[in-house]
Amino acid sequence: MTIPVRPETDRKIDELLTVYPMKGSALLPALYLVQEEKGHLSEESMEYVASKIGLSAAFVAGVVSFYTMFHRKPVGRHHIQVCRTLPCALSGSDDLMAHLKGRLGIVDGETRSDGAYSLVSVECLGACDRAPFIQINDEEHGPVDPAKMDEILKRLEPR
Amino acid sequence: MAFEPVLTRNIHRPDSGTIEGYLAAGGYQGLRRALKEFSPGQLVEEVKNSGLRGRGGAGFPTGMKWGFLPKTRDKPRYLCVNADESEPGTFKDRLLIEKDPHLVLEGIILSAYAIESSLAFFYIRGEFHEGYRIFQKAVQEARAKGFLGTNILGSGFSLDIIIYRGAGAYICGEETALLESLEGKRGYPRIKPPFPAIVGLYGCPTIINNVETLANVTLIAERGAAWYASIGRPPKNTGPKLFCLSGHVKRPGVFEAPLGVPFLELLNEHAGGMQHSDRPLKAAVPGGSSMKILPASKCDVLMDFDALAAAGTSLGSAGGIVMDTSTCMVTALLNVARFYAHESCGQCTPCREGTGWFVKILSRLERGDGRPEDVGLLTGIASNIEGNTVCPFGEAIAWPVESYVRVFREEFEEHAKRKACPMKTTAVR
Numbered sequence: 001m002t003i004p005v006r007p008e009t010d011r012k013i014d015e016l017l018t019v020y021p022m023k024g025s026a027l028l029p030a031l032y033l034v035q036e037e038k039g040h041l042s043e044e045s046m047e048y049v050a051s052k053i054g055l056s057a058a059f060v061a062g063v064v065s066f067y068t069m070f071h072r073k074p075v076g077r078h079h080i081q082v083c084r085t086l087p088c089a090l091s092g093s094d095d096l097m098a099h100l101k102g103r104l105g106i107v108d109g110e111t112r113s114d115g116a117y118s119l120v121s122v123e124c125l126g127a128c129d130r131a132p133f134i135q136i137n138d139e140e141h142g143p144v145d146p147a148k149m150d151e152i153l154k155r156l157e158p159r
Numbered sequence: 160m161a162f163e164p165v166l167t168r169n170i171h172r173p174d175s176g177t178i179e180g181y182l183a184a185g186g187y188q189g190l191r192r193a194l195k196e197f198s199p200g201q202l203v204e205e206v207k208n209s210g211l212r213g214r215g216g217a218g219f220p221t222g223m224k225w226g227f228l229p230k231t232r233d234k235p236r237y238l239c240v241n242a243d244e245s246e247p248g249t250f251k252d253r254l255l256i257e258k259d260p261h262l263v264l265e266g267i268i269l270s271a272y273a274i275e276s277s278l279a280f281f282y283i284r285g286e287f288h289e290g291y292r293i294f295q296k297a298v299q300e301a302r303a304k305g306f307l308g309t310n311i312l313g314s315g316f317s318l319d320i321i322i323y324r325g326a327g328a329y330i331c332g333e334e335t336a337l338l339e340s341l342e343g344k345r346g347y348p349r350i351k352p353p354f355p356a357i358v359g360l361y362g363c364p365t366i367i368n369n370v371e372t373l374a375n376v377t378l379i380a381e382r383g384a385a386w387y388a389s390i391g392r393p394p395k396n397t398g399p400k401l402f403c404l405s406g407h408v409k410r411p412g413v414f415e416a417p418l419g420v421p422f423l424e425l426l427n428e429h430a431g432g433m434q435h436s437d438r439p440l441k442a443a444v445p446g447g448s449s450m451k452i453l454p455a456s457k458c459d460v461l462m463d464f465d466a467l468a469a470a471g472t473s474l475g476s477a478g479g480i481v482m483d484t485s486t487c488m489v490t491a492l493l494n495v496a497r498f499y500a501h502e503s504c505g506q507c508t509p510c511r512e513g514t515g516w517f518v519k520i521l522s523r524l525e526r527g528d529g530r531p532e533d534v535g536l537l538t539g540i541a542s543n544i545e546g547n548t549v550c551p552f553g554e555a556i557a558w559p560v561e562s563y564v565r566v567f568r569e570e571f572e573e574h575a576k577r578k579a580c581p582m583k584t585t586a587v588r
Contacts, residue, residue, distance in 0.1 A: 019321065021235070021278070022361050027343030028326055053343075066345040066504075068327030069285045085247045086448055086494050087405035087480055123329065123498050124247040124448075125286050128405035128478070129412045138288035 004044050009037050013052050026053055027063060031070055040071040068122065076111050076118035078156050080104075081135045084121040087128035091143065096132045097121055099146040103153060116157055162390070164415040165378050166371070166399050170258035176293060178300035181261035187306055189381030190265050194272065194314040197380075202273040206376060208384035210397035215241055215332075215369030216447070216476045217551075218464040221376070225274050225366060227356035234363040236276040239341065240267055241369045242283040242290070243325050243332040246447035247498060248478030251401035252370035254413045256283070256290040259374075260297035264320075266373030268306060269380050271318045274366050278319055282337050285325040295322055329502035333550045334367040336504065347506045348550035371401055391418035396463035404430040406481040407438065418463040425462065426481060438483035442566070446475025448495050449555030451562035472562070487582035488567040489574050492559060493521035499556035507548040513540045514556055529575040537564050537571075 003010055012033055016026040030052065034045050041064055043057075050060040064070045082088075082097050101107060104117050111118035127133040130142030134149075141152060174180030181187070193202055207222030228236060240263075244252040255263050271279050281298075283291055298320055301307045309317045323341055325331050331340045335349035338360050359365020375398055379387050391397045396418040402425050405411040409431030416425065422445060426432065433440060440455040445462060451472040453460065460470045467474045482491060500514035517540065520533050537560055545557040564571055573581050 022342065024343040025323070025341060028324065028340070032324065032326070063343065063345055066328060067285070067325075070326055084494075085498050086491060087248055087411075089494050090406045090480075090482065090486065090491075123501050124245060126244050126250045126253050126284065128248050128250055128403065128480075131405060131411070135286065140289065 004042075004048050005034055005037055009033050010052075013049070017053065023053055024055070027055065027060065028067075031060075031064060035070060040074045042072075074111060074115070077116055078136050079118045079120070081120055081122045081125070083123070083125045083127070083131070083133045085124035088124075088131040088133055091131035092145065093121075093132035096134070096144060096146060096149060099149060103150070162399075162417050164399070166255070166262070166374055166401055167259075167413070167415045169262065170254065175258050176260060176297070178261055178297070178304060181259070185381075186261055187265055187304075189377050189379075190268055190306065191312060193269055193380040194312055194316065199273050199275050202269065202380070205384045206273065206379055209375075209379045209387040210384075210394060211372065211375050211379065211387065212396075212464060213369055214371035214375065214400070214477075216246065218474060221368065221372055224356065224368075225270075227354060228274060228364050228366065229357060232275075235278065236274060237360045237363055237365045238267065238271045238274060238276045238279040239334075239337065239360060239365055239367045240279065240281045240373060241332060241334065241337055241367050242281055242287070242294075243337060244284055244287075244370070244476075245329040245332045246449065246476040246478055247495070248405055248444065248447050248480040249403055249476040250405075251403050251413045251477065253287060253290060254401070255370055255374050256287065257293050260294050261301065262374045262377055263370050264294075264297050264301055265306070265380075266376040267320065268301075268311065268318055269376050270366070270368060270373055272314075272316050273376075276366070277317050278321070280341055280360070281320055281322045282331070282341055283322060283324055284332075285327050291322065291324060298322065328504075329498075330504045330550075330552060333552065336550065337367060338365065345504070347504055348552070350549055375399070392461070392463055392466070395465055400462070400477060402429075402462060403476075403478045404481060405479070406443075407434045407483040407486070408432070408481050409434050416462075419461045419466065422458050422460050422462050422479070425479065426458075430481075433481070433483055435483065435485075438485050440481065441484045441486055442482050442488070444472075444480045444559075445477070446473050447478035448480060448498065449558060450475040451558045452566055454566050485582070487525070487580055488563055488570050489521060489525050489580065490582075492563040493518065493525055495559050495563075496521055496556065499552070503552065503556075507553065509544040509547045510553045510556070513544045513553075516540050517556065517560060524571065524574045525580055527574075527577075527579040529578065531572070531575045533575055534564060534568065534571045 013030045017023045030049050046060045047057045050057040106112050133142035169175045203225050211221045212218040328346045330336045331346040333348050336346035340346040355365045388397045400418045402414050414429035442452050444452050464474050496517035500518045503510050503514045505511045541557040541560040544553045
């Protein structure tokens with residue numbers, strides 16, 4: 001098969017295969033590497049990772065679908081995750097979510113057609129002292145009220 | 160005697176988190192001392208004598224857990240650090256990892272020495288991007304200074320550490336699910352026995368300890384078991400503890416206090432009291448969302464393993480969630496149920512199906528489509544889940560359902576009777 005990733009990603013996966021006492025452990029880190037490059041994990045990418053580690057593509061797809069941080073479809077350049085679990089809910093995360101839907105014109109779980117934003121409510125992010133708490137890609141923000149959210153959005157896509 | 164914060168002693172230093180700052184504050188002295196003065200077996204004894212109980216949720220005595228390793232040495236032994244902090248209301252391990260990673264790392268090195276393991280895994284929750292970067296740097300710093308690697312401080316003991324990122328799954332905080340995930344699989348908990356101390360990671364003897372537990376090992380090595388055992392409520396609830404408070408409080412945060420601190424002291428002094436002066440306390444969960452709820456009238460409790468067990472709940476992860484009188488308990492429980500329905504791994508039928516049922520029933524109660532028999536149905540399903548699943552996730556949802564309904568039964572019945580929510584809700588639908 002053709003290699004669907006950049007040569008340095010392929011090399012990094014080869015290195016991962018030597019790190020763990022059993023090479024199966026390389027799966028999650030390898031998926032992260034491919035997702036970092038590609039933005040999401042396509043069937044082709046999963047088949048590629050499976051063949052690198054010596055697993056079936058079905059096994060890899062099963063692992064990918066188990067974990068919320070692996071994306072099977074493209075997400076936005078700014079992937080906004082809004083925590084909705086109890087402490088955030090007690091602090092107004094539903095208002096924040098409603099505000100974001102209105103501002104971005106997309107629903108929970110959707111990626112905007114221009115590819116700039118995706119919006120998803122997620123379960124507890126472990127930052128309940130900063131509720132309501134959100135993550136945008138790997139950046140953390142909290143507490144975030146609608147006014148603060150507008151400031152953040154302005155910074156992300158100034159126009 | 161005034162309590163001296165020790166787990167959080169470095170977090171306010173401007174150089175907190177760097178190895179220079181940690182060394183300047185006396186860091187790695189416990190490791191130096193232990194490698195010189197203790198054999199591995201003696202260090203296990205020291206930890207046993209301290210009375211340290213696991214800070215992840217179950218409160219199992221750490222030294223005793225270590226003692227379950229087989230005496231035979233035909234396989235490698237592994238130490239796995241559970242840094243997959245995910246219990247709603249809990250953010251204390253995050254604080255340690257981000258603000259004082261070397262306190263944790265020193266505890267890892269000490270614990271690996273005690274259990275005679277030369278390879279440790281640090282399984283960190285995938286969403287903790289900042290913690291991952293910080294801990295990676297800490298490991299590099301420690302390696303450069305000779306606290307990790309071959310022949311640590313000339314002791315003959317060698318240790319390497321692998322940082323492994325989770326990828327978004329609450330269940331991987333359950334120790335056997337964590338092992339599965341670390342092996343590159345779906346995080347399905349394993350049936351116990353065999354316990355991980357006998358058959359763990361890659362089929363080898365494995366000890367899994369929580370981040371805060373390991374930070375405590377550093378303190379024990381530094382100051383001794385007798386000092387440690389004098390803190391808190393000896394003999395069974397010893398040592399300092401990190402308590403999280405969130406929800407309707409003025410100053411949510413992580414607070415260090417001795418085990419056995421009164422809940423009301425945490426709430427009123429540490430967290431500044433209730434958020435709104437006109438909305439008094441209605442209920443609180445002392446130990447993360449999976450523990451049983453206490454009504455305000457029963458919140459005059461001491462925060463430790465045994466006092467909370469006597470009060471009919473548990474210390475759990477010490478993630479206290481505070482709710483004021485504006486909170487609708489049906490909505491709050493719906494939120495909790497939705498969390499567990501989302502996070503159930505799906506392996507056991509009672510949990511997979513039961514959590515979905517909870518969401519359905521609670522949604523219709525809240526919406527105004529509830530039926531009078533729904534309230535009993537909730538507790539019936541909870542009792543069918545409890546004790547009937549591979550892992551304690553079943554209890555983690557059965558306990559809140561059983562306790563919310565028991566304590567606030569009238570409010571649940573009112574929803575069914577009126578066919579409407581009688582409250583102004585603050586929690587999400």
